[in-house]
Amino acid sequence: QVALLKVLMMNVPAWVLKFLKFGLVGATGLVIDFGVTWLCKQKLKQNKFLSNSCGFSLAVTNNYLLNRAWTFSSSHTSFTPAFTKFIIVSIFGLGLNNLLLYFAHSRGRLAFYLSKGMATAVVLAWNFSANYFFTFHT
Secondary structure, eight states: OHHHHHHHHHTSOHHHHHHHHHHHHHHHHHHHHHHHHHIIIIISOOOHHHHHHHHHHHHHHHHHHHIIIIISOOOOSOSHHHHHHHHHHHHHHHHHHHHHHIIIIIITOOOHHHHHHHHHHHHHHHHHHHIIIIISOO
16 A cells, blocks of 8 residues: 555655645644634633634744645755745735635624634645745745
8 A cells, every 4th residue: 555655646746745745734733723713712712813813823833843844845954034934924824814714704704613714725725835936945
């Protein structure tokens, strides 16, 4: 089974493999994002948008570290420039996430976590593209 998987993976474009890794890293970030959001919103009784921003921010830091090491195998010795780019991409992603959350939940009256999930799916496409071509592009 492992040998068959290796053969199948040899014919897959590099960007597709990176996207799959990005998605797996994103899944860890999703757990952190939703967990922190839930903790802040439900247990600490914070504003839902502040809670969303806290969860998103901690997930971004996790995702940068994992994507740097595994997804994009960054060989840059300097941490700061790529992290700065990653943060810039993520801030745009956070803005898009909150905007979509606002329209789906506050204006569209969809459930908060359903709206957050939908916003997260859209922001995934933005984050991968921007990080692939901007942050970790070699």
